[in-house]
Amino acid sequence: MNEYFAICPRGLEELLLEELRGIGAENLRTTHGGVHFSGDWAVCYRANLESRLATRILWHLVTGPYVKEDDIYRLALRQLWPNHFAVTRTMRVVTTAIKCPLKSLDYVTLRVKDAVCDRFREDFGERPNIETRDPDVSIHVFLTENRCTLYLDTSGRPLWQRGFRKASVDAPLKENLAAGILKMTGWQPGTPLIDPMCGSGTFLLEAVQVALDRAPGLDRGFAFELLKKFDALAWAQIRAAAEARVKPAGPLPIYGSDNDERAVRATRRNLQEAGFADCVRVELADLLDIEAPAPAGILLSNPPYGERIGEQEELAAFYPLLGSALKRRWAGWNCFFFTADLRLPKLVGLKPSRKTPLFNGPLECRLFEIRMVAGSNRDR
Numbered sequence: 615m616n617e618y619f620a621i622c623p624r625g626l627e628e629l630l631l632e633e634l635r636g637i638g639a640e641n642l643r644t645t646h647g648g649v650h651f652s653g654d655w656a657v658c659y660r661a662n663l664e665s666r667l668a669t670r671i672l673w674h675l676v677t678g679p680y681v682k683e684d685d686i687y688r689l690a691l692r693q694l695w696p697n698h699f700a701v702t703r704t705m706r707v708v709t710t711a712i713k714c715p716l717k718s719l720d721y722v723t724l725r726v727k728d729a730v731c732d733r734f735r736e737d738f739g740e741r742p743n744i745e746t747r748d749p750d751v752s753i754h755v756f757l758t759e760n761r762c763t764l765y766l767d768t769s770g771r772p773l774w775q776r777g778f779r780k781a782s783v784d785a786p787l788k789e790n791l792a793a794g795i796l797k798m799t800g801w802q803p804g805t806p807l808i809d810p811m812c813g814s815g816t817f818l819l820e821a822v823q824v825a826l827d828r829a830p831g832l833d834r835g836f837a838f839e840l841l842k843k844f845d846a847l848a849w850a851q852i853r854a855a856a857e858a859r860v861k862p863a864g865p866l867p868i869y870g871s872d873n874d875e876r877a878v879r880a881t882r883r884n885l886q887e888a889g890f891a892d893c894v895r896v897e898l899a900d901l902l903d904i905e906a907p908a909p910a911g912i913l914l915s916n917p918p919y920g921e922r923i924g925e926q927e928e929l930a931a932f933y934p935l936l937g938s939a940l941k942r943r944w945a946g947w948n949c950f951f952f953t954a955d956l957r958l959p960k961l962v963g964l965k966p967s968r969k970t971p972l973f974n975g976p977l978e979c980r981l982f983e984i985r986m987v988a989g990s991n992r993d994r
Contacts, residue, residue, distance in 0.1 A: 615640075617674035618658060619765060621648045622667050625972035626794040630667040637664050655845055658768055658838060659852050663831040666793035666820065668773050672754055672765035680762045683716060683725050686755070689762055690729035696737045698766060699841055704745035705730065708767075711757035719757075726755050726764075750840045770837035776819075777833030778888040787916055787952075789830070791974060792816040795981055796824070798970060799912050799950050804867070806911030810901040812870035815881030815894075817914055821868050822890045829856040833888075863893050869907050871899040902939045910946040917953055926955075933961035940964065940986055949984045958982060 618639075622630045627644040635642055637660040639651035653661075661671045678689045699705070707730070709723045716722060730753065731741035742751075752767035774790040787795075796817060801807055803825040809817045823830055832853070838844055872878050878898045885891045901915075918925065940949060940962070951958055954977050959966045968983040 615652050615654060616658065617650070617652050618661070618768075619648055619650050619672045619674060620661060620665065621669040621672065623647075623669070623788070623791045623794065623973060625970070626667050626791070629794055629797055630665070633665055633667055634661060637661060655838075655843065656848055656852060659836075659849050662769055662773065662836045662838065663829050663852065663856055665773060665790075666824075666830050667790050667797075668769075669790060670767055670769035670773055673768050675764045675766060677761055677763040679760055680757075681760070683722055686722055686757075686762050687725040687729045690726045690764060691733055693730075693733065693764065695730050695733045697842060699742075699751045701734050701738050701740055701742050703742055703750035703840060705742050705751040705753065706744060706746050706749040707753045707755060709755040709757070713759045714757040715759065716757070722755060722757065726753065751837065766841070768836065768838040768841070770835065773831065775834065776823075776830050776888075778819075778884070786814045787816045787974065789816055789820060791972070793820045793824075793830075795950070795952050795972070796820050796914065798981055799914055799948065799983075801912045801914070806867040806869070806908035808869040808871070808907060808911065808913050809915050810871050810899075810904060810913065811915045811917050812872050812881050812896065813877050813916065815870055815884050815896070817916070818868060818870045818881065818894050818896075819884060819888060819890065822863075822866065822885075822888070822893045825866050825868070825893070826861045826863060828860045832856060832860075863889055865895075866893045867908065867911070868894045870894055870896040871901070871904055873898070873900040902935055904943070906944050906947060911948075913944060913947050913949040915951055917951055917955075917958070929955060930957070930961055933958060934963060937962035937964050940984065944986045947986050949986055951982045951984070952979060953982070954979045956980060959984070 620630060620634060624647055627649060631642050631644050631649050634649055634651050638657050639653050639661065641652040643650045658671060661668065675693055676689065680686050707723045707727045709719045711719055727744065734741045754765040754767055756763045774788040776789055807821055812818060870881055875898055878896055881896050885894055918929065959982055964984045966982040967985050970981040972979050972981055
């Protein structure tokens with residue numbers, strides 16, 4: 615039984631815990647920005663393949679006390695790195711910390727890298743090459759006030775990189791955050807869903823994958839495939855089982871629109887690349903003008919934040935119009951807006967039934983839920 619740590623966007627920890635439980639993980643425990651869990655290698659493979667919410671899955675190697683950098687070097691030197699990966703693999707070291715008293719995390723990174731290379735030299739007479747951009751193996755160092763933990767990354771590229779989004783517009787949402795937001799709306803396949811400010815189509819792409827029961831990692835490779843303990847037969851069976859579950863692509867009650875032609879083109883291209891072009895209807899249209907495609911459903915959008923003064927003024931003029939359009943055309947729908955602009959509910963003029971704090975990277979945001987009750991909000 616191995617110990618792992620799954621990293622995720624802040625605010626998605628409880629959802630990730632439930633997701634990991636569903637794929638067989640045990641001893642689950644949330645912490646700030648992720649979930650600790652245990653399981654065999656098959657659980658690790660499934661977590662990488664199946665998780666819609668995790669950013670990466672780290673394999674826990676060791677935790678030990680430290681006072682100075684030399685203690686961290688000795689802890690790393692004691693690990694049997696040649697048992698984990700071949701000397702021919704490229705590697706890098708990534709260091710993060712909370713309340714660490716040491717002056718330089720870069721120096722800690724250097725000392726751990728030296729320890730790994732020294733271990734290989736002692737055992738083989740040669741050392742692995744360092745590659746900071748796209749290495750075969752990533753060693754993660756996590757420091758608290760007096761404890762050092764060493765992990766091996768089993769994911770490689772971040773798990774939100776599903777492998778098929780080719781086109782993007784300004785500031786696209788990461789796929790795992792979009793998947794978490796979609797989950798928070800309570801949307802289920804078969805329920806009408808629309809993103810009327812679809813950008814590059816991230817919400818739509820995630821929804822189609824859920825509707826088709828398609829594992830998000832089917833189009834990509836993982837770092838665990840390059841580790842010495844990799845079980846190719848077990849992985850082939852897990853992957854084949856996931857592929858066998860996928861439903862055939864066809865028209866779904868999922869809709870997208872945007873008033874920016876570039877965004878519509880990007881969304882259509884991404885759906886095409888993923889093989890989902892027939893699943894979603896995407897059109898060039900303004901949210902203020904479109905009609906609801908069904909009597910009830912989920913409206914989910916990530917409107918612009920307005921980081922500059924001029925943009926904020928434009929949004930302040932737009933929000934009341936949005937409120938009027940929602941009341942006039944979207945009765946019976948549950949509307950969700952993910953934004954860093956906390957003025958939205960007040961300026962829209964509609965009271966949210968729920969405000970969920972989330973983070974888009976370092977940016978604090980809210981997911982506002984506005985229930986448009988049928989019959990009571992229509993303009994007379």
